[in-house]
Amino acid sequence: MLIRSIEKFLREHDMAPTRFGRLAAQDPRFVLDLRMGREPRPETERRVEHFMNKYAESVHAG
Template structure:
């Protein structure tokens, strides 16, 4: 599930849920909405997964 992946990412990166939402989905409430049962579209899931992968890659490259 996407929310589990995001929660793990937030812990790994020590990132606030609102910051993640702004960066990954242009929606500061994105994670809160997922926690409350929102089901994102497939396109949104792919974009968010891509953001997490790119963010991790940038962290390890630095």
């Protein structure tokens, strides 16, 4: 489930949900909306997963 992956990502990277939403989905309410039951479109889900993977790679590489 996407929200579980995002919550784990937020904890691991000490990132605010609004910052994550702006960076990953261009929507500061994205995480809050997911917490309230929003279902993202498949392309949004892929884009967010891609963001998390690239962000994690850049943190570990740097």
